[in-house]
Amino acid sequence: MTIAKLSLRDKDYELPVTEGSEGEVAIDIGKLRKESGAVTLDSGYGNTGSCESAITFINGENGILRYRGYPIEQLAETTRFTEVCHLLIYGDLPTEAKYEEFGRKLTYHSLIHEDMKKFFEGYAITAHPMAILSSMVSVLSSYYPAAQSEEDVDMNIIRLLAKAKTIAAFSFKKSIGQPFVYPQNDLSYTQNFLHMMFAVPAEPYEVPEVLDDALNLLLVLHADHEQNCSTSTVRMVGSSEANLFASISAGINALWGPLHGGANQKVIEMLQRIQDDGGNYKKYVNLAKDKTSDFRLMGFGHRVYKNYDPRAKILKTAADRVLEELGVNDPLLDIAKHLEEVALEDDYFVSRRLYPNVDFYSGLIYRAMGIPTNMFTVMFALGRLPGWIAHWKEMREDPSSRIHRPRQVYIGKTERDVQPMSER
Ligand code: SDX
Numbered sequence: 001m002t003i004a005k006l007s008l009r010d011k012d013y014e015l016p017v018t019e020g021s022e023g024e025v026a027i028d029i030g031k032l033r034k035e036s037g038a039v040t041l042d043s044g045y046g047n048t049g050s051c052e053s054a055i056t057f058i059n060g061e062n063g064i065l066r067y068r069g070y071p072i073e074q075l076a077e078t079t080r081f082t083e084v085c086h087l088l089i090y091g092d093l094p095t096e097a098k099y100e101e102f103g104r105k106l107t108y109h110s111l112i113h114e115d116m117k118k119f120f121e122g123y124a125i126t127a128h129p130m131a132i133l134s135s136m137v138s139v140l141s142s143y144y145p146a147a148q149s150e151e152d153v154d155m156n157i158i159r160l161l162a163k164a165k166t167i168a169a170f171s172f173k174k175s176i177g178q179p180f181v182y183p184q185n186d187l188s189y190t191q192n193f194l195h196m197m198f199a200v201p202a203e204p205y206e207v208p209e210v211l212d213d214a215l216n217l218l219l220v221l222h223a224d225h226e227q228n229c230s231t232s233t234v235r236m237v238g239s240s241e242a243n244l245f246a247s248i249s250a251g252i253n254a255l256w257g258p259l260h261g262g263a264n265q266k267v268i269e270m271l272q273r274i275q276d277d278g279g280n281y282k283k284y285v286n287l288a289k290d291k292t293s294d295f296r297l298m299g300f301g302h303r304v305y306k307n308y309d310p311r312a313k314i315l316k317t318a319a320d321r322v323l324e325e326l327g328v329n330d331p332l333l334d335i336a337k338h339l340e341e342v343a344l345e346d347d348y349f350v351s352r353r354l355y356p357n358v359d360f361y362s363g364l365i366y367r368a369m370g371i372p373t374n375m376f377t378v379m380f381a382l383g384r385l386p387g388w389i390a391h392w393k394e395m396r397e398d399p400s401s402r403i404h405r406p407r408q409v410y411i412g413k414t415e416r417d418v419q420p421m422s423e424r
Pocket of ligand 1 (some may be wrong): 044224228259260296300
């Protein structure tokens with residue numbers, strides 16, 4: 001057993017060291033407070049492992065991302081999103097028979113209870129679709145009680161995966177005042193979502209293959225990313241034994257922030273701002289370096305990747321291909337490429353190892369597909385669903401898992417007596 005030694009206040013402590021299957025080394029501080037009275041402090045958890053997990057591996061130094069051991073580049077090239085859902089949640093890519101059965105269940109559970117449609121009447125027309133998605137996912141727990149058995153859990157997993165895309169599409173239709181389009185049982189998962197988004201009752205709509213393939217790629221690339229902010233939130237909430245829907249709803253809200261999944265919407269708004277300002281992208285690269293400004297190059301930088309985010313690399317190529325196939329000539333793509341070019345040669349970004357992340361190019365593809373900017377983070381959430389579910393399930397099944405309850409270092413007032421108001 002490898003150990004780490006700690007000297008603290010003239011006492012020496014030995015801490016066990018664990019090593020992951022990819023050689024990652026961790027100092028187990030599980031007994032630190034009990035033995036030394038001290039806790040560790042790690043703002044933003046940048047150096048703290050919250051769990052051991054077998055779902056996703058990231059090597060930030062070398063830009064590596066694998067789901068259950070499979071490189072993201074291969075999965076992006078060769079798999080359908082529902083295969084990746086099965087891989088992340090159940091541990092392996094499905095056989096043909098399992099794939100058919102899994103897909104059939106997802107199809108037949110796509111409808112939401114008719115009573116749930118009433119909630120849409122209450123949302124303001126301007127309601128952000130992330131607010132709708134997180135609240136409607138939480139409401140699912142009032143229709144499908146917390147699972148007791150593993151088959152109940154599996155059924156709720158199917159319901160969540162199947163219904164979240166319907167809720168998302170309905171929120172889009174609500175925002176443009178069009179009638180809801182119901183899921184069709186003869187369509188695949190991705191075709192069904194696009195059909196619910198873009199079909200109108202007045203005329204038949206066949207989902208273009210280029211849109212279907214683009215959506216599939218985007219969902220596969222977003223499917224999991226180990227202990228990011230929203231996934232850690234799902235684990236935190238789930239650790240209290242909150243039900244699946246409540247835990248995922250919390251993850252949706254964490255993803256919404258502009259520093260996390262909300263960045264894809266902010267990237268487009270940033271590119272639009274640069275275009276409106278005459279396309280002077282160098283001005284904005286300089287602004288991002290200026291500490292007196294609160295401007296950041298959205299879609300750039302990452303807590304883990306200190307190299308090019310492999311997903312961004314795939315999406316950059318896909319953006320060119322999809323926009324060309326759709327016949328879309330978007331000046332914002334040129335601005336994005338110029339921004340990347342200038343930033344990657346600038347010492348401020350190079351010295352901080354800031355590269356484009358998954359959000360930098362994804363929005364340009366969503367935009368070309370006709371998905372509105374305020375739906376971009378919902379698209380991220382639909383992709384991340386299997387990852388969140390897989391981590392919630394892995395934690396539930398881990399016998400060593402317990403409620404998450406970090407410690408703190410108190411820096412407030414020491415003890416003092418309450419004074420009568422007249423003397424305060
Ligand atoms: C996602 O964790 C995940 O895995 C997330 C995700 C996933 O799949 O789940 O990959 C998805 O959330 C991608 C990130 C999307 N967010 C953005 O694009 C927002 C812009 N990026 C930054 O805000 C930032 O890079 C973060 C939030 C992504 C990471 O923040 P960190 O790790 O806390 O880094 P930091 O803020 O401490 O930055 C280190 C330095 C600072 O400068 P100094 O104090 O050293 O002088 O880099 C600077 C920062 O000011 N910096 C930036 C910058 N990002 C970091 N400067 C300008 N523009 C930026 N985008």
